[in-house]
Amino acid sequence: MLETLISDCLKNGRPVRFRAPGRSMHPTIRENEAVIVAPASASSLAVGDIVLCRSGDKITAHRLVGIDSDEVEVSPAAAAQPIRFTTRGDACIKCDPPVSPEQLLGKVVAVERRGRRIDPCGFLPSLYTRTYRFLSRLLRSLR
Secondary structure: OHHHHHHHHHHOOOOEEEEOOOOOOOOOOOOOOEEEEEOOOHHHOOOOOEEEEEEOOEEEEEEEEEEEEOOOOOOOOOOOOEEEEEEEOOOOOOOOOOEOHHHEEEEEEEEEEOOEEEOOOOHHHHHHHHHHHHHHHHHHHHO
């Protein structure tokens, strides 16, 4: 029911705020932190953004790691339209199955941590995430 409410609000142009229940985006989004998601069109998204997408009856907020676009141009004014988006959680090894633009619900614009709003795609969170990922892989390989 929460998934339907979130989806309906975003489709009507309203931002939503909810608690992220999983750990797939750790350390960028920690378990049970509040995330704020704003509506976003597929053409406004870029690799590195954190997107909310629907997969079956569940929704996930994962980082956009790839955009496959149709290279056929109908006219010079028409830009290539994205046809598939590839996402992956920061704490995950494998990518999620590709999603279509219709499955994208919005973009995560902020994470609330200790009473402050943080831009999850800003420089410091990205640096922290990359350092954390590197050290985790290094420790795993040393075991």
